[in-house]
Amino acid sequence: MLADQGLQRKRQLEYQEELNESGKKLKIVFDNVEAGIIVVSRSGTITFANRQMAEMFGMSLTELIGTHYVDHLYESEKHAGIKSMGQIVDGNVKSVELDRRYVRKDGSDFWGHLTGTRFDNTDGSMRDQIIVISDITERKQAEEVKKILEQQLQQAQKMESLGVLAGGIAHDFNNILSIIIGNSYLAKLNLEAAEGYISTIEQAAERAAGLCRQMLSYAGKATCDIADVDIRALLDDLINMLKSTVTQNVAITYTNSTQIPFVKGDVNQLGQIVINLIINASEAIGSKQGEIHVELSNKDIRKGSQDTDHLGKVISAGQYVCLEVRDNGCGMEDETKQRIFEPFYTTKPTGRGLGMSAVLGIISAHNGALQLTSHLSQGTTFNIYLPAHVNSCGVDQSKQQVFSSSAWQGSGTILLAEDMQEIRTMVKSMLCTLGFEVIEAANGKEALELYEKRAADIKMVLTDIGMPIMDGYELFRELKIINPKLPIMVSSGYGDAAVTSKIERSEIAGLVNKPYRIEQLQDVLRTVVECY
Structure with a gap:
C-alpha cells in the first residue's frame, strides 16, 4: 500500500518535471520565433505574449500583458479589428488571416500580417484566441514604392503618347483644313458650282467637330449621344472624305449590301472606328501601290455557332452588321497582334488618331465584337460586328438635317x-x-x-x-x-x-x-x- 503511494507520488513528480521542462522549451520557442504571439481572452484582453511581440509594440512584457488588443490597432483599423474579433467570439468564423496596421508605444506604426485562431472549452464556448503577427512593414513599403513607380511609369508613357497623339491629330486637322481651304477657293472661282463645294466644306467641318469630340472623350470630358445610326450612309460619307486623305498610291474600294439595318450607337464613335482602321491600313501599305477594301454586310450568328472574337471568346448569338476592312499591306507578326490593343501601343515612329485601344473600347461599349486576321507580307483583315437594330424607326443621325426658315420660330x-x-x-x-x-x-x-x-x-x-x-x-x-x-x-x-x-x-x-x-x-x- 505504502509502496504503491510512493510509486504514484514519484510518477507525479516526474510528470510535473516533464511538464515544467516542456514549458521551458515552449517558452524558448515562443521567445525566439520571429513572429509575435499573443493570447487574447474573450473580452479582448492580452493574457500572454512572447518577447518578440513586446518588442514589436516597443513595450516590456509586463506593460503589454493586461492591455486590450484593440488599443494597439492603428486608428483607421480599429473598427475592422473589433468587427473581426466579434465574428470569432460569436463563432461565425474559427480563424482569420489578414493584414493589419498597428501602433507602437512611441506612436510610430507598423504593418503586421496576422493569423488568429479560436480555442474553445469542452462545452464549445470560446476560451481565448491565439494571434500570430509577422512584421511586414518592409514588404508594404516596397509595395507602395512599386505602386508609385508604376504610376510614374504610366504617366511617363501617357505623356509620351500625347506627343504621338498630337502628331496624328495635327495630321488629321491639316487634311481637314486642306479640304476646307481648297473648296473655299474653288467656290470663289466657280460660283455656279459653289453649292457642291460648300457641301464638301460642311462635311469636313463636321469631321473636325467629331475629331474634337473624340479628343474630349479621350480626356474623359464627353458623353455619348446614342441614336439609331445608318451606318451605310455614314460609311459613304467617311470613305468619300478619306479617299482624299490617304496617299494617292492607296486605292479604297467599297461594297455593301442593299439592306443594312441601323445600328444603335454614337455616330462619332462609330465613325472613329472606320477612320482609324482605314488610316492604319493606309500606313501598313506605306509607299507601295496597295488597296484597302471596305465591305458592309449582314451577319446572322446562330446559337451554338463557334464564331469567336480576337481573344477566342464566342460571339453572342444575334443579328449583326459586319464591317470588314481588308488591306494588302505589310501585315503583323504574332507579337504585334497580341499587343496592338494595348493603350498607346504603336509600331510607327509617329502615331495617329486614338489608336486601336480606343477602337476596341468603342466596339465593347456598343456590345460588339472584333476579329483580326493578319500575316506578314500578306496584309490584315479586321471584322467588326455591331448588333443590328433591325426594327429601328429612329432618325438617321449620320445625315445632316436641312434647316428651313419656314420651320419653328421663337420670339422675345x-x-x-x-x-x-x-x-x-x-x-x-x-x-x-x-x-x-x-x-x-x-x-x-x-x-x-x-x-x-x-x-x-x-x-x-x-x-x-x-x-x-x-x-x-x-x-x-x-x-x-x-x-x-x-x-x-x-x-x-x-x-x-x-x-x-x-x-x-x-x-x-x-x-x-x-x-x-x-x-x-x-x-x-x-x-x-x-x-x-
Missing part, C-alpha cells in the same frame, strides 16, 4: 454672352433668323450688368463658358441669385460632362455643344421655350 429677347466676336456675330444672326431679338455681351461681367438693367426685357440667356473677367459658371450663379427661374442655356466647347460637373444638369435650361448648326440651336431653343 435673348441675352447672348460670348467673348469671341466672330462667334457672337454668327450666333446673333442665327438667333435673329429664328425670330429672336438679341442683346450682346463680350463677357460674364458685361452680361450681368446688362441683365440688371434690362431684366424685364430678357426672356432667356445663352452663355459661353470660357470667358475673360467673369466666366460662364460665375455668370450662371449670379443670374440664378437674381432670378432663380431665369432659363439659362449653356454653349460650350468643353463637352457636357465638364459643364455638368460644375452645374447641376437640372439647373441648365439647355446645352448646345460647339460647334453647332442652326437646326441644333433651333431644337434646344424650342425645347426651352416649350418647357419654360
Whole structure:
C-alpha cells in the first residue's frame, strides 16, 4: 500500500518535471520565433505574449500583458479589428488571416500580417484566441514604392503618347483644313458650282467637330449621344472624305449590301472606328501601290455557332452588321497582334488618331465584337460586328438635317454672352433668323450688368463658358441669385460632362455643344421655350 503511494507520488513528480521542462522549451520557442504571439481572452484582453511581440509594440512584457488588443490597432483599423474579433467570439468564423496596421508605444506604426485562431472549452464556448503577427512593414513599403513607380511609369508613357497623339491629330486637322481651304477657293472661282463645294466644306467641318469630340472623350470630358445610326450612309460619307486623305498610291474600294439595318450607337464613335482602321491600313501599305477594301454586310450568328472574337471568346448569338476592312499591306507578326490593343501601343515612329485601344473600347461599349486576321507580307483583315437594330424607326443621325426658315420660330429677347466676336456675330444672326431679338455681351461681367438693367426685357440667356473677367459658371450663379427661374442655356466647347460637373444638369435650361448648326440651336431653343 505504502509502496504503491510512493510509486504514484514519484510518477507525479516526474510528470510535473516533464511538464515544467516542456514549458521551458515552449517558452524558448515562443521567445525566439520571429513572429509575435499573443493570447487574447474573450473580452479582448492580452493574457500572454512572447518577447518578440513586446518588442514589436516597443513595450516590456509586463506593460503589454493586461492591455486590450484593440488599443494597439492603428486608428483607421480599429473598427475592422473589433468587427473581426466579434465574428470569432460569436463563432461565425474559427480563424482569420489578414493584414493589419498597428501602433507602437512611441506612436510610430507598423504593418503586421496576422493569423488568429479560436480555442474553445469542452462545452464549445470560446476560451481565448491565439494571434500570430509577422512584421511586414518592409514588404508594404516596397509595395507602395512599386505602386508609385508604376504610376510614374504610366504617366511617363501617357505623356509620351500625347506627343504621338498630337502628331496624328495635327495630321488629321491639316487634311481637314486642306479640304476646307481648297473648296473655299474653288467656290470663289466657280460660283455656279459653289453649292457642291460648300457641301464638301460642311462635311469636313463636321469631321473636325467629331475629331474634337473624340479628343474630349479621350480626356474623359464627353458623353455619348446614342441614336439609331445608318451606318451605310455614314460609311459613304467617311470613305468619300478619306479617299482624299490617304496617299494617292492607296486605292479604297467599297461594297455593301442593299439592306443594312441601323445600328444603335454614337455616330462619332462609330465613325472613329472606320477612320482609324482605314488610316492604319493606309500606313501598313506605306509607299507601295496597295488597296484597302471596305465591305458592309449582314451577319446572322446562330446559337451554338463557334464564331469567336480576337481573344477566342464566342460571339453572342444575334443579328449583326459586319464591317470588314481588308488591306494588302505589310501585315503583323504574332507579337504585334497580341499587343496592338494595348493603350498607346504603336509600331510607327509617329502615331495617329486614338489608336486601336480606343477602337476596341468603342466596339465593347456598343456590345460588339472584333476579329483580326493578319500575316506578314500578306496584309490584315479586321471584322467588326455591331448588333443590328433591325426594327429601328429612329432618325438617321449620320445625315445632316436641312434647316428651313419656314420651320419653328421663337420670339422675345435673348441675352447672348460670348467673348469671341466672330462667334457672337454668327450666333446673333442665327438667333435673329429664328425670330429672336438679341442683346450682346463680350463677357460674364458685361452680361450681368446688362441683365440688371434690362431684366424685364430678357426672356432667356445663352452663355459661353470660357470667358475673360467673369466666366460662364460665375455668370450662371449670379443670374440664378437674381432670378432663380431665369432659363439659362449653356454653349460650350468643353463637352457636357465638364459643364455638368460644375452645374447641376437640372439647373441648365439647355446645352448646345460647339460647334453647332442652326437646326441644333433651333431644337434646344424650342425645347426651352416649350418647357419654360
